[in-house]
Amino acid sequence: MTFSEQIISIIKRIPRGKVATYGQIAALAGNPRGARAVIWLLHSSSGKEKLPWHRVINGKGQISLKPGQGYEEQRVMLESEGVEFDLYGRVDMERYRWKP
């Protein structure tokens, strides 16, 4: 299994209504420092691999996409799964973080 394949399979395991951080995924794939590599993968494979990319957010518990660049879409996707956002667009990690 290559690092990239690990990332793909891991993201596919994230259950509905839960979210994971880039760093968390990288760590599960065996590379605690590979958060940025995860980003690259989402860019290259989110379309063809049918990944639940919307369940991946940053460590602060918020969506990293900019409004008009996919932010709204991701937020709607998550809310439709039951994930709630506060006034600052952050989610309660203690409650929604995916714990494998």
Next chain:
DNA sequence: AACCTGACTTCGG
């Protein structure tokens, strides 16, 4: 092989 990019993370002030 060097350099750049990207939806990050961590640490110090």
Next chain:
DNA sequence: TCCGAAGCCAGGT
């Protein structure tokens, strides 16, 4: 708790 700087990874050019 918030902001900026520095560090890190994989793939493409």
